[in-house]
Amino acid sequence: MAEELHIGLELNKEQKYIQLLPQIQSLTEGEHNQVANLANISAALMQTFGFWWVGFYLVEGDELVLGPFQGPIACTRIQYGKGVCGTAFAQKKTVLVPDVDQFPGHIACSSASRSEIVVPVIKNEQVLMVIDVDSAKLNDFDAIDQLYLEKLAEMIARKA
Ligand code: SME
Numbered sequence: 460m461a462e463e464l465h466i467g468l469e470l471n472k473e474q475k476y477i478q479l480l481p482q483i484q485s486l487t488e489g490e491h492n493q494v495a496n497l498a499n500i501s502a503a504l505m506q507t508f509g510f511w512w513v514g515f516y517l518v519e520g521d522e523l524v525l526g527p528f529q530g531p532i533a534c535t536r537i538q539y540g541k542g543v544c545g546t547a548f549a550q551k552k553t554v555l556v557p558d559v560d561q562f563p564g565h566i567a568c569s570s571a572s573r574s575e576i577v578v579p580v581i582k583n584e585q586v587l588m589v590i591d592v593d594s595a596k597l598n599d600f601d602a603i604d605q606l607y608l609e610k611l612a613e614m615i616a617r618k619a
Contacts, residue, residue: 464507466507472508472604475507476603476607479503480610480614482503483500483503483611483614486500487499487500496615497514497515497588501513501515502529504529504592505530510529510530510593510594511530511572512528512529512530512568512569512592513529513530513590514527514528514529514530514590515527515528515588515589515590515591516588516591517587517588518548518585518588521539522539523538523588523589526588530593531569531571532568542564542565543556543565543575546564547578547579547586548586551579551581552579553576553578553605553608555575555600555601556600557597557598558573559572559573559574559575569593571595573594573596574593574596574597574599574600575592575593575594575600576592576605577589578605580612580615580616588615590608592608
């Protein structure tokens with residue numbers, strides 16, 4: 460296992476994702492415990508991008524339950540179809556929210572959160588969990604985040 464991440468400080472966001480994903484692959488490949496891997500993935504994303512909040516909500520029946528994350532404390536359970544996370548769970552697709560105040564039903568775990576992206580991890584057409592990333596800046600996520608977080612979701616699904 461790599462003991463530390465190597466991400467060039469001078470790189471742009473896409474270059475950082477390109478450096479980060481293979482390091483996440485090697486960080487997780489020797490470990491089968493999902494909690495351990497999701498915890499390290501949260502930390503790697505936080506360390507690289509300094510998001511306000513990053514982590515996982517895991518599917519339990521028709522709800523999402525808080526999993527490993529980095530950032531302030533958060534709501535523990537989200538119903539299917541509720542909030543940004545529950546919408547990504549129900550629609551089985553990424554939900555990108557440039558301004559959380561404009562998203563009907565957004566669940567404000569933290570009032571500092573201004574924009575958000577939620578990516579479902581899907582295996583055999585079932586949503587297993589969602590990756591949730593929050594920023595304290597408006598409009599902080601774009602198609603680059605979506606592309607690479609979806610690649611990360613595929614990597615997690617392959618191991619699940
Ligand atoms: N804002 C999310 C809730 C989870 S927190 O952001 C960590 C939502 O609307 O689903």
